[in-house]
Amino acid sequence: MSEEEMQLAEERRVDDAIAQDEVAIRVRGLRNSFGDQVVHENLDLDVRKGEILGVVGGSGTGKSVLMRSIIGLQMPDAGDVCVFGESMVGRLDDEALAVRKRWGVLFQGGALFSTLTVAENVEVPIREYYPNIGPQLRDEIAAYKIRMTGLPAEAGPKYPAELSGGMRKRAGLARALALDPDLLFLDEPTAGLDPIGAADFDDQTRKLQQTLGLTVFLITHDLDTLYSICDRVAVLADKKVIAVGTIKELLALDHPWIQEYFNGPRGRAATAAVEREKNKAAASSPEGRR
Numbered sequence: 482m483s484e485e486e487m488q489l490a491e492e493r494r495v496d497d498a499i500a501q502d503e504v505a506i507r508v509r510g511l512r513n514s515f516g517d518q519v520v521h522e523n524l525d526l527d528v529r530k531g532e533i534l535g536v537v538g539g540s541g542t543g544k545s546v547l548m549r550s551i552i553g554l555q556m557p558d559a560g561d562v563c564v565f566g567e568s569m570v571g572r573l574d575d576e577a578l579a580v581r582k583r584w585g586v587l588f589q590g591g592a593l594f595s596t597l598t599v600a601e602n603v604e605v606p607i608r609e610y611y612p613n614i615g616p617q618l619r620d621e622i623a624a625y626k627i628r629m630t631g632l633p634a635e636a637g638p639k640y641p642a643e644l645s646g647g648m649r650k651r652a653g654l655a656r657a658l659a660l661d662p663d664l665l666f667l668d669e670p671t672a673g674l675d676p677i678g679a680a681d682f683d684d685q686t687r688k689l690q691q692t693l694g695l696t697v698f699l700i701t702h703d704l705d706t707l708y709s710i711c712d713r714v715a716v717l718a719d720k721k722v723i724a725v726g727t728i729k730e731l732l733a734l735d736h737p738w739i740q741e742y743f744n745g746p747r748g749r750a751a752t753a754a755v756e757r758e759k760n761k762a763a764a765s766s767p768e769g770r771r
């Protein structure tokens with residue numbers, strides 16, 4: 482290798498190290514298929530540390546399969562998935578344990594165990610990953626996580642069937658936060674909630690993300706969620722991520738699905754609502770009142 486080539490290789494290594502440090506999830510060349518149906522082909526995606534990344538796409542474009550590939554529930558045909566710099570594909574559960582402990586997942590619909598109380602549900606990951614933690618501390622952690630998500634303490638001994646849809650989502654969120662994760666996966670967290678419940682859940686997500694410094698991978702169809710809490714949005718179409726950026730950046734692209742989604746009547750209504758909120762906040766700030 483010539484001196485120049487060595488210098489280039491070193492520069493590339495340093496660039497990679499810097500990029501790795503800023504990236505929580507790096508997906509490269511991902512391929513997933515079920516029989517003849519190819520869901521992802523050569524899909525690339527970077528999720529930056531500390532951001533809320535919204536993941537959107539038409540029904541069946543593979544948003545949940547992408548999430549499952551990242552968290553190791555779906556073995557891809559090809560490609561690599563790195564989480565916090567560690568390659569996850571083909572790793573045994575035990576090998577990747579240190580990274581697995583750093584994420585929490587809220588599955589679609591909450592996916593709570595119906596025969597366990599809310600508190601017992603929250604304790605499941607603690608029992609699994611920290612079997613040496615005793616029952617009293619486990620109970621205290623569960624109670625703390627339950628309160629953190631805005632649920633009343635009385636929700637702890639209740640069974641999922643005794644809760645409203647919104648409360649079940651919060652219980653699922655409490656379980657996802659059980660291990661103090663750095664990374665949170667949310668699969669359609671506001672689906673099925675009324676608009677006020679959905680806005681409350683969004684607020685809670687943003688607050689938790691800011692207080693705990695979380696990186697959030699958030700699959701959603703909810704335009705209000707995208708506009709109000711996502712730092713960037715990744716769009717899935719044609720078996721890959723066709724664009725990632727702020728909504729403003731995406732709006733500048735002339736892809737028909739992106740234009741229809743963000744610039745259609747619902748997209749315009751969501752933009753108007755965000756503008757109204759901003760104006761309201763500006764008017765009630767000390768400078769605005771002057």
Ligand SMILES: Nc1ncnc2c1ncn2[C@@H]1O[C@H](COP(=O)(O)OP(=O)(O)OP(=O)(O)O)[C@@H](O)[C@H]1O
Binds near residue numbers: 520541543
């Ligand atoms: N275990 C599986 N076996 C066979 N096909 C599957 C499996 N899981 C997902 N698929 C298929 O892969 C495609 C992508 O599914 P996925 O659930 O990721 O879509 P999605 O983008 O999350 O959709 P939605 O927005 O409707 O939730 C769909 O066509 C689905 O039928």
